Amino acid sequence: YFYIFRAIDEDRKTKYRAAVKIQRWFRACRVRAYLRHLSKMAILIQKWWRGYLRRKHFREIVERAYFIKKLKFYNEMAVRIQKMWRGYYVRKYIHNFYALKKYLEAVSVNNMLVRSELQEYAEMKENEEKMKDLEKKEKEKKYQARKMHYLLSTEQIPGIYNSPFRKSPDPMELLLRKSKPLIHRKQQVKSPFAYELYDWPTCKKPPAFVTSLPLLPADRQKPQGPFRDPAEVLWQRYKPLEPTLRVRESFNSPPAKARAGTRREEWRNPIHDNEFLPFSTYHKNVEKYEPSLRRSGKYGREAYGTKHFREVYPKKWIADKDFETLFSSIVLFEKFGKTYSSTGQIV
């Protein structure tokens, strides 16, 4: 028995266990299927919901993306325009290469001009200096020649500079012949004002004599009255003599003597003494003497102007008296007509 019951019991337990297993497994399957179903539903709902949401926002997103794309494009284009403009502007106005080049060329041309002008100016100055020196030397030479005028050669004795062995005289000889002999006496009176006027034209010594007074006594009392400015007076007084050509020529010079010669000839030689005698009918008719109206009267010349000057009408006198002269009359005129009488009567 025990073994049979145990076998039946174990059999029963095994079958019970198997049933539990089967039921367990089946229930698990059912639960699993249910969970699967649930998750599938959840997924479905979420899927539809998310799609809906996204579709709602899709348009905005597309618009935004489009807008950004447009903006980028515009930016690109704007950059391109700005790039071109800035390049143009800088090249034309701020840093114009060609203008700069032209300017530099102009500067160099201008420099060349300036340099040449300055060179000319420097040369001119040098020439002036040289001319001044030359003139000074000339002056010196002439002065020396005037001083040593006695070295001139005469007819008999040849001078130092006119040696007989030379073909032509020395230039000094020619200079001596040309120059006037120096007179020392008048040499001292060189008016200080005159010399400065003839100084070489560099304005080194401008005519200062006009404003600077000569050495008057230090505490001289200035004379009262409307006197001219002493500087002016002195300038006028010491004005250098500038005689005309005719006056400047000395009386003894050869041309003057030659002129005197011809004058004497003319005086000696003429046929008539009256050169301008009337010789034609023109003179007879035109150049007749017509006396002036004042001096011509009915019967020839009036006595006025020759016999008497002042007319006297005693009938018209008021007080039986002639004019009383206040001043003493001029003695010479009183003696008019009475100095020499025709019959020798002495007044």
Added chain:
Amino acid sequence: NSGVVCLLRPLLLDVVPSVRQTAALALGRLADYDVDLAEAVVKAGILPQLICSLPEENRYYKKTAAFVLRAIAKHSPQLAQAVVQCGALEMLVICLEDFDPGVKEGASWAFGYIARHNPELSQAVVDAGAVPLLVLCIQEPEIALKRIAASTLSDISKHSPELAQTVVDAGAIAHLAQMIPNPDAKLKRQVLSALSQIAKHSVDLAELVVEAEIFPVVLTCLKDSDEYVKKNGATLIREIAKHTPELSQLIVNSGGVAAVIDCIGSCRGTVRLPGIMTLGYVAAHSEDLSMAVIVSKGIPPLSVCLIEEHEDHIKAAAAWALGQIGRHTAEHARHVAVANVLPTLLDIFVDTRSSEDLKMKATLKNILQKCTYLPALEPLLHEAPPSIMKHIIGQFSKVLPHDTKARRLFVTTGGLKKVQEIKAEPGSLLQEYINTINNCYPEEIVR
């Protein structure tokens, strides 16, 4: 010193006028000769006696008194101050109003010596009302008087802008400008120096000077036969050029740069200095102006100056001017380098005898930083000290990566070898440059 001053003192109050005059003349000559004598004259209290009777005296006495005052004032500021404190300025103004040009000359000379020392004394001279009278003196026909008046105005206006403005307000500029074409050399010196002292203070004063139409005329002064006229003319142009680019532009447009360059070429010594500085100032303002300086052939005279001159400050000025020309762009630096100036600059830099300001490190650095003209840089590579080497190598490293021909030249002239020999700390700028250079070449050549 044997009591002469005390003996002369009673003679100043003598009845006879010529005795007074001669005593004053003696005192003037004593004071003129020596500082101690001048101080003795001041201490003996002669100045009040000299001055008190001045208005009634004749012109010879006035001239002599002005001579005494000038002789005392010229030695030192303290003596000039003593002269001013005695009330001499009013008397000198009375002398300036006198008719005789000799008296005016003496008075303006005395004013000049007083105003020379310091701004306070110049201010005292201006306060005494001397400036309009001096301007009148300039218009007088006598040349000596014009000279002295111009030098006095120059001494007054050199101290400060206000004094210069006072001189300008009295209408001095027009008259000074009219006298520039005058043939007398000493007068031109003084006039040019007066104008340059006025122009140096501010832009407005410089513009006023320029408006007086000095420009083409001043250039003729640069061709004068007298050295100091040239120097003062160059100084005037320098003072005008240094203020603004517009004024420098004006100078360039009127051909002033060419004249200054010729002037530098024709002189020797300190006379060149203002001309060199003018070029430096003009070139410093902008690159167009420095290009204009280059085009006017400015670099050769400057390099000649650098090589020839012995004086330190002239060489320093020439180096500075070259630096200003070359520092703007690569083009400018190329022009400077082509003139073969860099080796000279480097020699001066390396030379241990030259002074600090001559070394002018900034000049060399500025030029080198812009210089891309490699043939000129090559010789420097072999000789330069480390501080300069950095810049040279930097320049090579900028140019070599792009230019094949230059690379070939670099190798053939042995530059690459030299570069390898340089030891540099890793990570320093120099090492980076060396690396850049080495990277341009294939490995075999580098080793």
